[in-house]
Amino acid sequence: MxxxxxxxxxxxxxxxxxxxxxxxxxxxxxxTVPEIEDEILAMKKPCLAYDKEYERLIHSKDFIERQNKYRELMDYLSVNTGMKS
Known part of the structure; x- marks a missing residue:
């Protein structure tokens, strides 16, 4: 729509x-195409390159430092939205 x-x-x-x-x-x-096949908007198809880069990012020093910097905010949002941080 x-x-x-x-x-x-x-x-x-x-x-x-x-x-x-x-x-x-x-x-x-x-x-339209089914969401699982959408390579432009939904990006739900498996992608090994994306998975590898995502893993590299979440284990990087910069990401961990930023995550720790905003831990209190993330905990607050988790409690008040019901979403896990």
Whole structure:
């Protein structure tokens, strides 16, 4: 639905494409793929390069220092949002 709303705003009808003067909208096809196969927006397909880089990042000195710096905030957010930090 959001893709259709964006397209309606980007491409209002004009000329012979105006089929209803009270509704400045024209149908524009939107094609999707299952979320697990989406390589652009969802990025849920397995990717060994991503997994390797993610592991490198979370074990890096910079990441650990930043995580420790904001530990109190992360604990607060975990308690108040129900999400694990």
């Amino acid at each position: 959001s893709a259709q709303a964006n397209l309606a705003g980007l491409y209002p009808p004009y000329g012979s494409n105006v089929w209803n003067s009270d509704l400045m909208w024209q149908p524009i096809p939107v094609h």
